[in-house]
Amino acid sequence: MSYIIPASAASWIPVQPGNDFPVQNLPFGIVKTPALPKSVGVALGEYVIHMTALFDAGYLKNLPFDRADFASDYLNQLMSKGKQACSDLRKRLFELFKVGGELKESADLYGTILLKQADVTMELPLRIGDYTDFYSSREHAFNMGVMFRDPENALLPNWLHIPVGYHGRASSIIVSGQPIYRPKGQQLPVENQPPVFGPTKQLDIELEMAFTTFQGKPLGESITTLEADQYIFGMCLFNDWTARDIQKWEYIPLGPFLGKNFASSVSPWIVSLDALEPFRIPGPVQEPKVLPYLEYSGNKHLDIKLEVILETEDGTENLISKSNYKHMYWNMNQQLAHHTVNGCNINCGDLMASGTISGTTPDSFGSMMELCWKGTKPIKLKDGSERKFLQDGDTIIMRGYCQGENFRVGFGEVRTKILAAK
Amino acid sequence: MSYIIPASAASWIPVQPGNDFPVQNLPFGIVKTPALPKSVGVALGEYVIHMTALFDAGYLKNLPFDRADFASDYLNQLMSKGKQACSDLRKRLFELFKVGGELKESADLYGTILLKQADVTMELPLRIGDYTDFYSSREHAFNMGVMFRDPENALLPNWLHIPVGYHGRASSIIVSGQPIYRPKGQQLPVENQPPVFGPTKQLDIELEMAFTTFQGKPLGESITTLEADQYIFGMCLFNDWTARDIQKWEYIPLGPFLGKNFASSVSPWIVSLDALEPFRIPGPVQEPKVLPYLEYSGNKHLDIKLEVILETEDGTENLISKSNYKHMYWNMNQQLAHHTVNGCNINCGDLMASGTISGTTPDSFGSMMELCWKGTKPIKLKDGSERKFLQDGDTIIMRGYCQGENFRVGFGEVRTKILAAK
DSSP: OOOOOTTTTSSSSSSTTOOOOTTTOOEEEEEEEESSEEEEEEEEOOOOOOOEHHHHTTTTTTTSSSSHHSSSSSSHHHHHHHHHHHHHHHHHHHHBBBTOSSSOOOGGBBBTTEEEESSEEEEEEOOOSSSEEEEBBHHHHHHHHHHOGGGGGGGGGEEEEEOEEEESSTTEEEETTOEOOOOOOEEEESSTOOEEEEEOSSOHHHHHHHEEEEEOOOOTTTOOTTTGGGGEEEEEEEEEEEEEEHHHHTTTTTOOOOTTTTTTTSOOOOHHHHHHHHEEOOOOOOOOOOOOOGGOOOOOOOEEEEEEEEOTTSEEEEEEEEEEOOOOOOSSHHHHHHHHHOOOOOOOOOOEEOOOOOOOGGGGGHHHHHHHHTTSEEEEESOEEEEOOOTTTTTEEEEEEEOOSSSSEEEEEEEEEEOOOO | OOOOOTTTTOBOOOTTTTTTOOOOOEEEEEEEEESOOEEEEEEEEEEEEEEEHHHHHHTTTTSSOHHHHHHHSSSSSHHEEETHHHHHHHHHHHHHBTTOOOOOOOOGGGTTTTTEEEGGEEEOOOOOOEEEOOOBBBHHHHHHHHSSOOOGGOOOTTTTSOHHHHHHOSTTTTEEEEEEEEEEEEEOOSSSOOOOEEEOOOOOOOEEEEEOOOOOOOOOOOOOOOOOOOOOEEEEEEOOOEEHHHHHHOOOTTTOTTTTTTTTEEEOOOEEEEHHHGEEEEOOSSSSSSOOGEEEEEOOOOOOOOEEEEETTTTTTTEEEEEGGGBSSSSSSHHHHHHHSOOOOTTTEEEOOOOOOOOOGGGOSSHHHHHHHTTSSOOOOTTTTSSOOOOOOTTEEEEEEEEOOOOOEEEEEEEEEOOOOO
């Protein structure tokens, strides 16, 4: 069902080496220009294919899409046509834009169908119904256990049996570029003393990736690990902002709430699962053996290189972590099978995040809490300052890509500046 | 801003004593008939006012509503017009349907504007964006602490400082009348042994009420306890289904997930906060003193009598609990102020549930877990059988009402039958 664009293919639109958006990618987003309403866009090199304009020009005939699927504020309506239709759409785009394809370079394409990415605003791509956050990196779960519980029993008893997850807040998910305000809330700086109220002193990131779903099955039915691929549209970068001090005081016994729901940031381009298929790799051996509904076959993990950059107010980028999505213990197929095994229904445009992705080495951890090891190892920045947690004025940038032979399938970035508490 | 219909008022539509829907109530729902598409409806006695038909007949002029606000699949569009508009709409309905009002009884109203409730299907009233569940009954939190943790320190340290809450699943919220399937999932029947998989053996209810919101403030801003009333549209009954064995094994450290997200049931009528205003009562003294952002003035609790009925397959009703919404420690104003104090935004149609409402006496507890005290005191039913948890074929009915001098403002019921696991 999936459509994979050959590694050897090229577009007549020039794509520089190292660009995230070669013709093998063709990710979907929502673009806005000063002159035009929101529309689905597809990234290609430094350009965006304006899908409403392409439809209006008659290049998307004989596909199961209407104009309204493209002239939309969100990708949901396009996604509601299902996996096969979306695969066929990418195939059609490839046939149009490949070297020797149906479309030829001509001046009148530019400014109408082909817009410079620099000339459009990227909008939140999804109307997210429900947002779920998993906790599927073993190294992250282990690190948190060592720091906050018992180093001898760092992983909780359920962790190797369950892709642990919880529900998060959908309303406060924002797109790259939108700043956040430092959240305020209750904290307990001194044990057995009354709590205090104020801006968080422990603002942190969590480096995650998220996938978004096609319409699922009715309530009461389940999606198997074998079926899961057919329900995943694509992936994006995800920064699960966390106020550690607020979270620590509130989260027992019912989990994270105000420590996280002030904001989560997503990258604007949704890279289709089809585009990621060439980067499948085996996952870790799961021992103890998982229950049958969590068994899977084939390579269901993905090799996605990830970076976290802290940009100080002077515009200097500091690389603070290099991780990889391959560090997941539980893959998306297992997450989706688990999420629905009790009959829970999923909808088109739901978002499911991975949980913090930490590697095995200290420079590959996915949160400040781990990178600075609970504040004991501050990060030194190029401007001479140090960070244990984030400061007002800091910008966090996450980037990610899959490396092919002569190209990369990239996610662009999710970039968020921290403003002082309101 | 709120509009309270006088206790002495009556409608020219006869309303029997004890009926939940006198003219003082006028709750909103979504109705469907075999002949007509979904529409906003308002309950009055044994009738529904078909609001699209009323609009088409010209009786809703000079109000800020369009036809599409009533000819809608959900109440959200009507609610998007805000509190003042919704108060004015109820006022208009009262002026039309009160004794001596603008509308007079006439045969041609019946079957068009006035439909028998028995002749319509009640649909899910809200397109719920985000669903939050609080944990705001002190007695419930205490009981759970006594049973599962430490009787000497039953309340966790944060409980008297924070209206503890967590995010739940919106996609699986269903309306009264829709059955649920017994969920399957991982359980740990024997400590230190591997988990097993199967249908839950501990299917339970949680007696709750929920409120739904008007559009809130932008991300980064907060709603104060003083402002909160202006952001609450109304309330409904809420059954927060819980699989205790699944929950117990999964919930540490990130909270409930599959133990709850298979279904939550709501009553179809949303009773406006305006209709509930006459039933305000003082809340408990909160000691220790709460932080300033949680302080409030005036009577912000509500006296709402609640009942839980277990109906066996032979149709016999067994009253298993009598509770009251007045047993809340944290009121809605505090919940909403807390939820947004970190800048979290709320949207029109969000749903926020109270948490299990347990009273002080064993017959007023809001869950089977508490009513049967962890399985040690089974409930005896009229058919001679016993229950510790719920069986396939059982139907749970929750009812609630506020008692006025000669009338009640009621919520109708939320009724859900349990079917065998799929």
